[in-house]
Amino acid sequence: MLEGLSDLKNKIGSSSAEDVVASYLERIEKSDINAFTCIAEDAIDQARKVDSLDIEGPLAGVPIAIKDNISTKGLSTTCSSAILDGYVPPYDAHVIERLRKAGAVIIGKSNMDEFGMGTSTETSTYGPTLNPWDAERVAGGSSGGSAAAVAAGQVPVSLGSDTGGSVRCPAAFCGTVGLKPTYGAVSRYGLVSYANSLEQIGPLANRVEDVAALMDVIGTYDNRDSTCVKHNAGYTDALQDDVEGLKIGVPAEYFGEGIDDNVQKLVWEAIGKFEDMGAEYTKVSMPNTPYALAAYYIIAMSEASSNLARFDGTRYGNRSEGENWHMMASKTRQEKFGAEVKRRILLGTYALSAGYHDKYYLKALKVRTLVKQDFERAFEDVDVLMAPTMPTPAFKIGEKMDDPLSLYLSDVNTVPINLAGVPSISVPCGFSEGLPVGLQVIGNYFDEATILKAAHSFEKNTNHHTKLAPGVV
């Protein structure tokens, strides 16, 4: 299996951070899966600094890929959009400050759907990231580059962001672990906003313990994000191999129409494994789930139409010609935004406009309350919920690009979690025709400890996570 953080620590100790980072850079260079939008020219210098200054942070010398919507001082941040071509942030996001302090080496920026708007990394202006398990298939999205880079052994760990499943989807499609933290657990300072009431930055890795280690570094309070909440961390401390008496809820609505038979079978086998390990499960009902997808998209698009107003060719990014400011902005946005971004801005603008606000936006916010209440009721009786992360394994590149709605429907099992704001982790639970399938373990607010413990125990008692994608050594 691929090296984890503890292996790397030994390796860096016996050789050097420079050697380790150089070997990962070599793998990136040899690969053609298009996982990166840019490589940090100073990656080796960062590693040398760790070696020469004997930096002893918890991630000293560890190379990490950062989703291209997280601001990195001095390193291009484009959100995989032509409108931000050439933009170099003058400051670091909170999570980047924390990573640098912990000694991590920012090796490059990973590919994504433009502004996070997609489920396949196909809307990137740089083209799709290929799935390491099958180059004809998508890596998932929107954090496709972050997941594919980890699965292909190009980095041991990465950061993504999850607005409606954008960490968990590519984690499931690429056979890695990915965590969407509780809303408010990780500061969004420096994350380029798409739908700010829904999204969180989250870690991806080949092991649950490495995801926990990253959370210990990035999940600290920061007053520059007013929605960041002070909470008890100790993510690594939660990692025990013990699920005796754990109460699992299995929501019937997450196994409905459109969920592939093989996927359902593998998830049920995983739940059976938990039973063997001493946990117990009950079926639960979350009746508002069928409405979550529509509510999610209305809210996400409405917030996007407002958040993306800042890309107007004025303060950053490049600019098209126009006789006045309005024409310049309108032309710039016409020429530099991709089709999916425009679709969402238009729909969001429509949903917020006079006469439609109550029918769409306000209605969606009320449905959001009902979805949230489903979770609150479920967690009165159970410790975690388990379900398929994605309805199917990775689909073919191009398969869903002509039909936006069919692409939206693949988010059916991930978006309710963002509406409610609870944490959720996707872990590998087997293979369907050679393609990885993810088990989603959902927890109560700020109870990452329980889902990390469950996921870690599952990993210790199974071997799905040890399998390597073809050609990866």
Added chain:
Amino acid sequence: MITKEQVEHIGWLARVNIDEEDAFEFASELSTVLDYFGQLDEVETSGVKPTYHVADVMNVFREDKPTDSLEQAAILANAEDIQEGYIKTPKII
């Protein structure tokens, strides 16, 4: 059903210029998605309060102490056209 003219109007509100050809395509795509959104009409929501934010925090204060902010030059470095410390744009009115 949303019309081509409506798409052009929303495009103007959102400051996204739209060519006639694209407006037809957007009108059809947007209509399909709006039809799907229409399913929310069947949810009974009378008496339900909207959830704007799940984090139960409001009015987060900090001490009124000045702190360092970014250098002006660092911020202006990303702008296409600057003059005497200002960002220059085509005329607005």
